[in-house]
Amino acid sequence: MLDTPLAVSLGDPAGIGPEVVAKSWERRHAERLPPFFAVGNLAAVEAVWDGPVETIGAPDEAAAIWDEALPVLQIADSTTPPGGHELIGARNALDALELAVGLTRSGAASGLVTGPVSKVRLYAVGFNHPGQTEFVAERCGVSRELTAMMLAGPTLRVVPVTTHIPFREVIDALSVERIAAKGRAAARGLQRQFGIENPRIAVAGLNPHAGEQGALGREEIDIITPAIERLREEGYEVTGPHPPDVMFNAHRRATYDLALCMYHDQGLIPLKTLHFDDGINVTLGLPIVRTSPDHGTAFDIAGKNMADPGAMIAAIRTAGECAARLAAA
Ligand SMILES: NC(=O)C1=CN([C@@H]2O[C@H](COP(=O)(O)OP(=O)(O)OC[C@H]3O[C@@H](n4cnc5c(N)ncnc54)[C@H](O)[C@@H]3O)[C@@H](O)[C@H]2O)C=CC1
Numbered sequence: 001m002l003d004t005p006l007a008v009s010l011g012d013p014a015g016i017g018p019e020v021v022a023k024s025w026e027r028r029h030a031e032r033l034p035p036f037f038a039v040g041n042l043a044a045v046e047a048v049w050d051g052p053v054e055t056i057g058a059p060d061e062a063a064a065i066w067d068e069a070l071p072v073l074q075i076a077d078s079t080t081p082p083g084g085h086e087l088i089g090a091r092n093a094l095d096a097l098e099l100a101v102g103l104t105r106s107g108a109a110s111g112l113v114t115g116p117v118s119k120v121r122l123y124a125v126g127f128n129h130p131g132q133t134e135f136v137a138e139r140c141g142v143s144r145e146l147t148a149m150m151l152a153g154p155t156l157r158v159v160p161v162t163t164h165i166p167f168r169e170v171i172d173a174l175s176v177e178r179i180a181a182k183g184r185a186a187a188r189g190l191q192r193q194f195g196i197e198n199p200r201i202a203v204a205g206l207n208p209h210a211g212e213q214g215a216l217g218r219e220e221i222d223i224i225t226p227a228i229e230r231l232r233e234e235g236y237e238v239t240g241p242h243p244p245d246v247m248f249n250a251h252r253r254a255t256y257d258l259a260l261c262m263y264h265d266q267g268l269i270p271l272k273t274l275h276f277d278d279g280i281n282v283t284l285g286l287p288i289v290r291t292s293p294d295h296g297t298a299f300d301i302a303g304k305n306m307a308d309p310g311a312m313i314a315a316i317r318t319a320g321e322c323a324a325r326l327a328a329a
């Protein structure tokens with residue numbers, strides 16, 4: 001059990017973040033969750049949940065009330081109702097994220113779990129990062145190219161080489177250096193945070209049938225294979241390029257620890273199809289632990305008591321496990 005609690009930012013209060021965090025606390029004993037405190041707006045939790053909740057002034061006050069109430073570190077007095085459209089929700093989400101990252105970097109929290117945010121609403125309040133992944137990397141002083149956004153469930157882990165960019169830009173964004181950098185960040189993250197000594201990485205092709213020896217596209221020959229060779233020279237166990245349409249079946253998934261995918265949906269469609277209810281997002285390559293549920297804000301069901309906390313529970317549990325592993329290293 002961790003001595004220092006995790007910091008869990010509530011995300012956009014108009015979404016389901018407050019509800020899944022509160023429901024996770026409710027199931028803390030059954031799910032054997034490590035201690036955590038929420039960072040966000042107390043009213044946002046009270047709007048969707050009638051369980052016990054108490055504000056704290058600092059992370060070290062969380063332990064004393066963990067058994068009795070959900071501890072909340074308050075970031076703002078005003079908020080937006082569940083399902084609301086006001087941009088104050090995005091500002092709250094950003095303030096909570098900023099504070100939770102800072103507390104984790106300082107060691108006051110043992111790891112960071114982030115609630116779902118709306119990217120378009122964050123952009124509307126001046127957020128100039130593609131997502132929380134890059135924001136956290138910057139706050140930790142790490143170049144985003146040295147981090148990897150890993151989505152993971154019980155039978156599949158994926159890292160997309162390109163993440164939140166328009167599809168039209170994907171091919172130009174792929175390079176030997178970028179693919180090798182993501183593969184390296186992924187392999188080292190699995191070693192360091194997940195205790196997988198020699199991770200097996202399967203690299204996806206980009207074109208149908210991985211290019212059919214160049215007849216259906218040359219990216220596999222010109223970019224992906226040289227990146228695979230570079231990673232192998234560095235000692236990593238890497239295979240591919242694999243035809244993307246067959247590499248996610250159950251038989252093939254059992255042969256690797258992580259699929260390195262060329263773009264967002266190539267990896268996230270299989271991941272969320274298989275593991276939407278317990279899938280998580282982990283940022284690899286940071287000096288701190290950061291996880292998040294795989295789902296988004298789900299504005300359509302916010303405030304209706306319909307949100308499944310499974311992915312948030314998995315994100316909290318994994319953050320605790322990774323934090324314990326890093327502390328013991
Ligand atoms: N971790 C994060 O911060 C993420 C944020 N997003 C953001 O979320 C916003 C909405 O994205 P969408 O593509 O609509 O995906 P979404 O995951 O928010 O919702 C997709 C569908 O799944 C349902 N759903 C999602 N989570 C659920 C849960 N825990 N229990 C029950 N049903 C659930 C929703 O009601 C909706 O019908 C976007 O603005 C996007 O930027 C998307 C993915 C991850």
Ligand SMILES: NCC(=O)COP(=O)(O)O
Nearest residue numbers: 130131132133134281292
């Ligand atoms: N599709 C995954 C996702 O949107 C996660 O983004 P973020 O954690 O970087 O904000």
